[in-house]
Amino acid sequence: MPKCFIDSTPKALPVHTVREDAYGAWLDGQSDGVKAWLASTGFKGKGGQTALLPGDGATGAIGAVYVIGGNDDRGGAWAWASLQTGLPGGEYQIVSELSADDAHDAALGFALASYRYERYQTQTDDGNGPDNGTDNGGANMPVLVWPQGADRDGVRGAYGATKLVRDLINTPASDLGPAELAKAAEELAHASGASFKGVVGVDLIREDFPAVYAVGRGAEDSRAPRLIEFTWGREDAPRVTLVGKGVTFDTGGLDLKPASAMKLMKKDMGGAAHALGLASMVMVAGLDVRLRVIIAAVENSVSGAAMRPQDVIATRKGLSVEIGNTDAEGRVILADALALASEDNPEIIVDFATLTGAARSALGTDLPALFCNDDGWAEAILNAGLKTADPLWRMPLYQPYKKQIKSKIADLRNDTDTPYGGAITAALFLQAFVGKDIAWAHIDLMGWTLAAMAGKPDGGEAMSMRALFAALTDRYAS
Incomplete structure (x- = not known):
């Protein structure tokens, strides 16, 4: 957790919450001095605004804080995230009565807004070095008394998983290659008592992961491809x-990307980060499941050893794949991973991938696309997304489009001849490697915030993770 919560303190300034639709009535009941102060500071009582009211005139200190809520379309924790960003350094306590859900959301929103990624910064805006690595916690930052009724363990679990996802995605590829991603997975596994296994380099061929090897073989030995797995x-x-x-x-x-498209490609391991983040939440909460995590880790590099357009590669399932475009590599490595995932016939498989620009064109950058072969499981995920303010949108596994990924010389191809429906055809490609009668959800997500907003700094972002955790909890809580 960031250093943004304390248990109690007599020095904490009171924080009052007022809904935007009740602001007029609240203002009518205030003194002329308060009304004048708010008017002079330009405060309009809009959602997300914070009003700092003066206290004893002799000291010049803040006397109370009023936060206007109820006008953030994202809802949930995001509706509270502006509280952290609207406060100067100091200690604060929400004194308004909150429901258990609001107390949880207030704490989580405050924590998420406290996140900073400062690994490479030698100086902050005030000229001082960062206080706490990749977390907020400096002396000039606000801290909050734990809201009464908040699920502290739930907040810690959700924040810790989100921090893990954000940190991994934000780390540049110079410091996060396949080996470092494997190390992060191994550390998480060992911390939770899970059993870990890694298959590296040419051993991928020996252990029948030919598609993972084909994509990653163009990288240097220090960035050798690998299959990462742990069970708990x-x-x-x-x-x-x-x-x-x-x-x-x-x-x-x-089939080299243009420079503009390559700028954000350190985030192309965002699916792996989400799998690790969700695994962290499941293990911390102790859900009664046999959890298995599988990550295909590669760098898609250019070299004489790199796979070529029109190569035909083998897969673990036995299906052959013609490479129409080397930039459609994510689905190729997932083919082996999903085949492995299906071999012990789990009840549920969920895959996360920063897979297609087509999904972003359809839904924008903030809304992940959900493809699912089981209507009941899909509905549970979507409902959990609404409940947690972590939404997804279901897209169709439209079977007539399967002919677009049929190769003339192999079983499948990894691209199509049309610019349309790319997220659907990618999902159909993946479905070919999922075992029959397994409830499978494929989540095609951005994993990145392009423009900062309350609680979400620009950079790596967890999307759909809390929704999936809530859906799994509803299904498997002991």
């Missing part, structure tokens, strides 16, 4: 498997 939980519990796309940098391969 009792053997006879319901089996849940999480799969993540771990392309730690994507040049596009020989």
